[in-house]
Amino acid sequence: MTIGSNPEALLEGRNLYCERDERVLFEQLSFSVQGGQLLQVKGSNGSGKTTLLRILCGLNDSFEGELYFQGQLIEEQRDQYLASLLYIGHRSGVSRILSPRENLRWSGALHYPIADADIDDALAEVGLRGYEDVPCHNLSAGQQQRVSLARLLIGRAVLWILDEPFTTLDVHAVAQLEVRLAHHVKNGGAVLVTTHHDLKVDCRHDVLDLDASRVRSSV
């Protein structure tokens, strides 16, 4: 367990403690992730992976411990942190009534100005060319997930927090997403991801095992 601040780290959690329904999910959990690193959060069902990611995003505040972004407490610089963060959760954030293009236009515009041409490029890259104007309720679950993942292509966030991004994706899309994650990490970005699937990425790849509550490197 690391004690003391790590100015190199993009995101650092220290002595995190969380319990739910009187059951301790994790305690004295410390970890850090820096630019150029992918941290895979592992753990059995119900071990608190999603809860941990939601805590890191600030969507869940029922925890104890400190969170640092670039060596500074997150609550002291929340706007800066949110501007650097891209979160994709279990709920895809894709409105089923709107088309993929309309969805991305809005979720993109919440962060950075984005041109329609870039949105169409991103949709083409995730394999949704020709579906730009189809209402999302006519798309399959996997295609809706792809709309959500297209946000990775149009965003400029340095820190990606992805909760089970591989579910519902087909083999080809899984491989494509792995390449995309490695690409982001090599460009200096950081990725925190939960998945049960055997992640094959060509970049620095560490594992945070919540069942063991400690970090061990796999590279």
Added chain:
Amino acid sequence: MTDKSPVSVADTQTLTSLGKAFRSTLSRDLLIAFKRRNDILNPVMFFLIVVSLFPLGVSPDPQQLSVIAAGVIWVSALLASMLSLDNLFRADYEDGSLEQLLLSPQPLYFMVLAKNISHWLVSGLPVVLLSPVLAYMLYLPSEAYGTLFISLLIGTPVLSLFGSIGVALTVGLGSRGLILAVIVLPLTTPVLIVGAKAVADVSFGLPVGTHFAILGAMLALALTIAPLASAAALKISVN
């Protein structure tokens, strides 16, 4: 694979401006409303039906109807507003868009305000515009038309804004039952009382300036605090 410039820690200068993000959220909600116009028209139809049932249920006598007209229209507007509140955050909560909104680097006050304005344009404004027709049907004295219209114009945004707090608090609950009404009605009944009283008073030839001043004060209060309260409640609901 497109090659973008290497990522770095966000430069807050290049973020979308607040005005653009506000317009984007507003136009998104209006677009969703337009695409779901059947759902959206329900509250307006409800308003029309309730008001038009009174001449059948109470009495078609113009004198009796003109006495209750102001109250009936205002109560129906209040109920129609409550019926439409679910459209405000529910779908966004279920599909995860709400989380994206909460995680955007934009001030939540303005994002919630944009959603409130869209909600009022879709569910409140039609009620205001239809009110003179219904007033004619209920034999409201003609000198009260203007007062009814203006009181609804000032009052219905307050109903949307205060209602939004209640929806934000309850959006995460599975079965809400009457809890929304229990939270929202104490906040919105003062609007009903003052609004209906203004219309009734003007029918008797009394001055109504005070009523408008009170309604205006309520609107100012709602505009300042309701989006903040809704934003805080949304954070609790997604927790």
